[in-house]
Amino acid sequence: xxxxxxxxxxxxxxxxxxxxxxxxxxxxxxxxxxxxxxxxxxxxxxxxxxxxxxxxxxxxxxxxxxxxxxxxxxxxxxxxxxxxxxxxxxxxxxxxxxxxxxxxxxxxxxxxxxxxxxxxxxxxxxxxxxxxxxxxxxxxxxxxxxxxxxxxxxxxxxxxxxxxxxxxxxxxxxxxxxxxxxxxxxxxxxxxxxxxxxxxxxxxxx
Amino acid sequence: xxxxxxxxxxxxxxxxxxxxxxxxxxxxxxxxxxxxxxxxxxxxxxxxxxxxxxxxxxxxxxxxxxxxxxxxxxxxxxxxxxxxxxxxxxxxxxxxxxxxxxxxxxxxxxxxxxxxxxxxxxxxxxxxxxxxxxxxxxxxxxxxxxxxxxxxxxxxxxxxxxxxxxxxxxxxxxxxxxxxxxxxxxxxxxxxxxxxxxxxxxxxxxxxxxxxxxxxxxxxxxxxxxxxxxxxxxxxxxxxxxxxxxxxxxxxxxxxxxxxxxxxxxxxxxxxxxxxxxxx
Amino acid sequence: xxxxxxxxxxxxxxxxxxxxxxxxxxxxxxxxxxxxxxxxxxxxxxxxxxxxxxxxxxxxxxxxxxxxxxxxxxxxxxxxxxxxxxxxxxxxxxxxxxxxxxxxxxxxxxxxxxxxxxxxxxxxxxxxxxxxxxxxxxxxxxxxxxxxxxxxxxxxxxxxxxxxxxxxxxxxxxxxxxxxxxxxxxxxxxxxxxxxxxxxxxxxxxxxxxxxxxxxxxxxxxxxxxxxxxxxxxxxxxxxxxxxxxxxx
Numbered sequence: 001x002x003x004x005x006x007x008x009x010x011x012x013x014x015x016x017x018x019x020x021x022x023x024x025x026x027x028x029x030x031x032x033x034x035x036x037x038x039x040x041x042x043x044x045x046x047x048x049x050x051x052x053x054x055x056x057x058x059x060x061x062x063x064x065x066x067x068x069x070x071x072x073x074x075x076x077x078x079x080x081x082x083x084x085x086x087x088x089x090x091x092x093x094x095x096x097x098x099x100x101x102x103x104x105x106x107x108x109x110x111x112x113x114x115x116x117x118x119x120x121x122x123x124x125x126x127x128x129x130x131x132x133x134x135x136x137x138x139x140x141x142x143x144x145x146x147x148x149x150x151x152x153x154x155x156x157x158x159x160x161x162x163x164x165x166x167x168x169x170x171x172x173x174x175x176x177x178x179x180x181x182x183x184x185x186x187x188x189x190x191x192x193x194x195x196x197x198x199x200x201x202x203x204x205x206x
Numbered sequence: 207x208x209x210x211x212x213x214x215x216x217x218x219x220x221x222x223x224x225x226x227x228x229x230x231x232x233x234x235x236x237x238x239x240x241x242x243x244x245x246x247x248x249x250x251x252x253x254x255x256x257x258x259x260x261x262x263x264x265x266x267x268x269x270x271x272x273x274x275x276x277x278x279x280x281x282x283x284x285x286x287x288x289x290x291x292x293x294x295x296x297x298x299x300x301x302x303x304x305x306x307x308x309x310x311x312x313x314x315x316x317x318x319x320x321x322x323x324x325x326x327x328x329x330x331x332x333x334x335x336x337x338x339x340x341x342x343x344x345x346x347x348x349x350x351x352x353x354x355x356x357x358x359x360x361x362x363x364x365x366x367x368x369x370x371x372x373x374x375x376x377x378x379x380x381x382x383x384x385x386x387x388x389x390x391x392x393x394x395x396x397x398x399x400x401x402x403x404x405x406x407x408x409x410x411x412x413x414x415x416x417x418x419x420x421x422x423x424x425x426x427x428x429x430x431x432x433x434x435x436x437x438x439x440x441x442x443x444x445x446x447x448x449x450x451x452x453x454x455x456x457x458x459x460x461x462x463x464x465x466x467x468x469x470x471x472x473x474x475x476x477x478x479x480x481x482x483x484x485x486x
Numbered sequence: 487x488x489x490x491x492x493x494x495x496x497x498x499x500x501x502x503x504x505x506x507x508x509x510x511x512x513x514x515x516x517x518x519x520x521x522x523x524x525x526x527x528x529x530x531x532x533x534x535x536x537x538x539x540x541x542x543x544x545x546x547x548x549x550x551x552x553x554x555x556x557x558x559x560x561x562x563x564x565x566x567x568x569x570x571x572x573x574x575x576x577x578x579x580x581x582x583x584x585x586x587x588x589x590x591x592x593x594x595x596x597x598x599x600x601x602x603x604x605x606x607x608x609x610x611x612x613x614x615x616x617x618x619x620x621x622x623x624x625x626x627x628x629x630x631x632x633x634x635x636x637x638x639x640x641x642x643x644x645x646x647x648x649x650x651x652x653x654x655x656x657x658x659x660x661x662x663x664x665x666x667x668x669x670x671x672x673x674x675x676x677x678x679x680x681x682x683x684x685x686x687x688x689x690x691x692x693x694x695x696x697x698x699x700x701x702x703x704x705x706x707x708x709x710x711x712x713x714x715x716x717x718x719x720x721x722x723x724x725x726x727x728x729x730x731x732x733x734x735x
């Protein structure tokens with residue numbers, strides 16, 4: 001019963017949404033839209049549960065004065081502050097906007113900018129010509145990198161054209177294959193979930 | 207340690223310092239490197255430029271601060287182009303942060319063109335669900351009945367006579383996410399609305415098949431795409447100035463790859479000369 | 487027209503699933519090729535156990551989609567292995583929905599191994615917007631012996647994988663987001679590409695009915711290849727260049 005009801009609810013919800021896509025019926029369309037809306041409501045509640053977990057984790061860290069507990073104070077102040085201002089005054093409020101423009105966005109961008117450093121060291125390590133496949137990989141990567149910026153045309157005027165050809169023909173062909181395979185895999189997994197054959201998200205088989 | 211081993215084991219710290227220097231040089235002293243205007247960006251510009259004044263464009267904002275270095279200059283350049291052409295703009299935040307970027311356009315760009323909120327442009331609220339929200343856009347007024355501030359959209363001049371996505375002249379997602387693919391799945395087949403996909407460089411492999419099949423009409427990709435669009439639309443911005451730094455970064459990576467492979471080549475030669483069997 | 491085609495394809499797919507399940511239920515053995523990444527999971531956890539280090543499982547904030555469900559399957563397996571070897575497992579979620587589910591998955595895994603006393607809910611973390619920074623902090627603070635990255639990754643994939651490689655942990659990753667695959671392949675020891683992540687649950691459980699759906703995937707691929715070949719031939723034969731060669735207007 002404890003597993004059967006969730007599986008049944010999942011099957012019916014999924015079946016309604018799939019049927020809504022294929023069958024032009026007003027009642028079905030309304031039910032389908034409602035089911036999709038319920039998903040958003042559940043996601044919102046899950047966000048609440050996640051936020052509570054976040055607060056609990058950091059309060060515990062502060063109470064035990066674990067390493068980095070002072071950062072937890074900042075986290076909780078910003079979490080509560082942004083939430084209160086956003087709900088009370090809306091996201092178009094000047095204070096909320098200030099927080100986004102001068103706190104959230106610069107910090108998030110700074111962390112994300114680490115990607116540039118990571119990609120440089122990863123490329124240095126990964127692009128080693130050990131056999132013909134890695135030679136093709138390295139040469140292709142160099143052409144595309146140089147073709148993406150103006151310096152490529154300074155070195156040789158054909159580089160941007162070659163780069164475009166690699167992206168339009170070679171890359172597109174490969175991506176098509178992976179995308180089709182991935183899409184089929186997603187359909188298969190979704191079918192297994194709908195039919196109750198895939199129970200990993202419920203904690204697996206008993 | 208032989209020199210060919212040293213150049214294969216440059217420390218990460220040294221690499222990262224070199225990268226900072228490579229970025230800093232052109233920012234302090236611009237190098238004026240050339241920029242190729244690609245056919246893709248030109249096609250995107252021409253498509254927008256061909257829209258008659260008063261047409262409604264739907265700009266989906268699917269990026270956050272992680273990728274706004276590429277996407278924000280694109281959004282500014284394209285928004286300036288929209289407004290210089292007197293196009294009506296509906297901004298839709300596909301991501302939570304998207305609304306904040308639309309607010310920035312409102313505060314810093316719209317006023318330059320005398321654009322009035324509610325009449326010439328509007329910012330819709332974020333809808334959770336990502337792909338499911340886009341799928342629901344076929345019932346436009348079921349999904350949206352207020353703007354981001356909670357004002358009813360039915361009374362807004364921009365929505366007078368607007369039936370839904372069928373009245374949109376072009377969909378222009380600016381994104382670091384997959385939303386162009388969702389517009390191709392759910393909106394393009396029904397209404398045949400042209401899609402101009404703008405976004406980060408890694409987006410191109412994802413949307414490449416859809417561009418080849420003409421489901422996405424054109425693209426503006428990466429910081430270089432933003433710089434190209436700024437030049438085409440004659441709206442100088444931050445992207446053009448940053449391209450020198452990007453060029454230097456790419457050149458450094460190519461140099462490091464070359465050094466690593468030169469070292470590997472001479473290492474294998476030395477091992478062969480010493481009669482050592484190399485496993486590669 | 488598009489919807490009718492999609493419905494027809496779905497019908498073929500469902501029929502192929504039924505066919506596959508029927509074959510497996512008759513006890514017919516269906517060989518599945520090795521997926522090195524999935525085989526390496528047990529090795530990775532064993533190595534972490536020997537080194538006295540924890541395993542880290544990352545489910546990113548990319549989206550609550552089929553990839554998240556695939557990640558739960560793998561998480562269940564990793565959690566069971568961790569419970570069996572008495573290795574600490576830290577689970578980091580970028581999505582609140584995933585966090586709620588992964589708590590249950592890990593708890594059930596420990597229960598199944600009879601090690602419910604070892605289950606520590608404090609090791610299951612929800613990191614929202616500060617996901618990147620949070621994981622980098624975990625790399626610095628905790629000693630990680632095995633790093634698992636599964637789900638819908640975006641820009642954070644290379645940052646996490648490259649920083650993870652600096653810890654010396656063995657890394658197994660998987661995503662169906664094609665734009666992040668090159669980064670994960672470059673930085674991780676093993677990478678599951680595209681559909682391999684969706685087949686992971688089936689591969690690890692070897693459940694007969696689930697293997698039937700893998701057969702449907704293969705049939706679906708053959709149908710796609712066939713349609714692409716027919717379409718390509720048709721377009722080639724009717725192209726202006728070929729028609730002019732054949733002397734037709």
